[in-house]
Amino acid sequence: MGKPRESTQDIIRQAVEAGRISAERTAKDAFKATERRLYALPVLRNKRDDDKERLEELKQYGPRGRSKSITRFSKSGVRLTPEEIFEAAVIDLEATIAADEYEIEAMERALATIEKDDYYLTVTGRYIEDLPDERVAELIPCDTTTVWRNRKRLVQRLAVWLYGAEAIK
Incomplete structure (x- = not known):
């Protein structure tokens, strides 16, 4: 004969236990992720400020020769004008700044909930x-x-x- 069939109760117990273990792991992961985000916050603030300065320089003085941010847009096989490449570099940097600001604001809102x-x-x-x-x-x-x-x-x-x-x- 083969392996005895598990009872419904055994299956339910196993599922509940697996769910409990998964929930503990998820909670621990959320705690660790929160710590990583907290450690990253000061660095992210500095990066955002540097990126804003670079954006202003880019808008004021134009692109620097063949920087990585510009050559990246000319590898697609499509011929872009220097103006289109410049515009793409500006849009890319603005998107990076916006994403960083979103994270900074989310962390600052969270910190505000415990500041008292x-x-x-x-x-x-x-x-x-x-x-x-x-x-x-x-x-x-x-x-x-x-x-x-x-x-x-x-x-x-x-x-x-x-x-x-x-x-x-």
Whole structure:
């Protein structure tokens, strides 16, 4: 005889367990993604500002010889005029700036939801200002364990704000 058939109850239990494991993984992924976005925020702000300066230079002085941003538009096999290539480079840079600004605004809105919390500095100190926990603990003042615990709590709140129910364990 072959393998005994599983009961409906066993199948349901397995499905529930798989769902629980998947939900835990998804919540952990949302937490980690929130941390990555927080770490990236200061760099993204600087990049956006640099890109805005480059855009203004591009609009004011025109393209620089054969930069990568321009040669990229001339590889398609279609002959474009220098004006069309220039316009495409401007549009591309404007789209990049808009995408970066959207992310910055989303993160700033999320941070605004926790800014009144007494332990807000545990998040901004670590991810934005690159401060060690010991320094954050001195500034609040509290113990470094309290810094770690409250940062975890606040990042979890940010994850829920950014990813919704997917971030809940």
